[in-house]
Each structure stands twice: as structure tokens, then as C-alpha cells.
Amino acid sequence: MFEQPIKRGLKQRCARCGQGSLFRSYLKFRDECPSCGQDFSVADTADGPAFFVGFLVMILFAPFYFILPMVSAPLVLKIVLWIILLSTMFGLALLLLPLFKAVLFNLQIRNRAEEAKWESTGSHGKPPRGWNQ
Template sequence: MDHIPTPILSGIRQRCGACGEGKLFKGYLKLNDACPHCGRDMTAADTADGPAFFVGFGVLILMAPFLFLVPMSPLPIGLKLLAMAGVGAVVTLLCLWLLPAAKGILLNLQLHHMAEEANFEKSPETPDR
């Protein structure tokens, strides 16, 4: 029995949402034009800034307590600066680590649901209300 991949799990694995095998990216965040395994067209979807938005806010929500507690701690200023640099490094590395998976999820969801750019022009078949 063939396994039908889910868009979310395939996106986390950075694989094609149609076949679950082909890689989505040919670079860090550079998309393949088509799936190398099944040939699915990847140019129809555009995630824009969505992945960066979700990853950035998610990581900052997780790290916010540290960003408030470190400056208020009774540590000497040198250790506070070192701790803040460490928190900054953790935020940066978490964002860089999560960004490809978030882009893969949003791309696979767009392709799965055949999402396209909104078109608000009135078509001739649409009756007036």
C-alpha cells in the first residue's frame, strides 16, 4: 500500500508533499523548480515572508523570559553581557535551524491546497448583490 505523505510532516523533513521523497531545496532556502523524484512543479507556490514571521515570533516567545531575566539578574556586568550574547546566539541559531522546516511546511500546504494569489476582479459570471 502506498503511503500518502502529509504536507506538514513532509515539510518538516524538507521533502516533496506529493511523493514524500524528493528534496524541496537545492540550497539552504533555494527551492528546486520541480521535485527531483516525481517532477511536481514547485514554482506555483511562494511562501514570501511567512516562514520568517512564524519562526521569528515563535523563537522570540520562547526566549523572551531570558531576555528579561538576564538584565535583572544580580550578575556582574561582564557576565550579563556574556549571557546576553549567548541568548542572542541561541535566538539566531534556533531561527536558522527552524526556517527551512517552516518554509517547507508552508510551501507544501500551499501546493496541497492549490493556494494562489487572491484575485478581486469581478468576473462576468458573478451576479451583482
């Protein structure tokens, strides 16, 4: 069920047809699919992709941030290692962000996810009708 939108998302293709590209630029979605006409305004990934990418990248790189200060090396070497580590981390995040955004977008379209619509606030804290203490 989820295999198709995930594969199409990793290829940055439309969830419906798998042919049209999702993005018109780095992280900007097209208005619609150039192949099948799927409206891309029906879904919004918001901050989800950035959260997941940031979380994954920090899990991968956190050990280095604890180990590197304990390494006994000249200051110049440590500075070079920090620069390499930071640039690799940012590069990986920038590489993964469009992929995660495309996958989450395709999953939203496939599952017809939409913003919650509250029809009533419910009756939390109130006893049911006819209930006697």
C-alpha cells in the same frame, strides 16, 4: 488531511511524492521535484515562514530579556550571558526557518493555494437594487 504535507515538510520532501528534496540550497527551492516532476513555481511562501519563526523564537526568548537585566551579577558575566542568549536565539531561528518554509510550501501545494484574483470590486456601500428607504 494536513498530516501528510506537514510530515513531508518536516522532512523537507516533496508534497506530492514525499521522495524528492525541496531545496537546492539553504532556502532556495528547486525548480521541480527530482522524483515526480512537481512544478515548485506554483507556490510562494513569501515572508510567512520568517514571521512564524520570528514570532515563536521571540515568545520563547522574551522572558530572558526581561529577567537578565534584573540579575545581580558582574558585568562580564552579564555580557557572556547576553552573547549566549543571542547566539542561541539566532541559531534556533536559522534551524527552524527551512522547516517552516518547507511545511508552508507543502501546505500551499496540497491545498492549491494561489494569489487572490479579483473579478470585481463589489458594491460595498451601495443599497441593493429595488431597496427603498
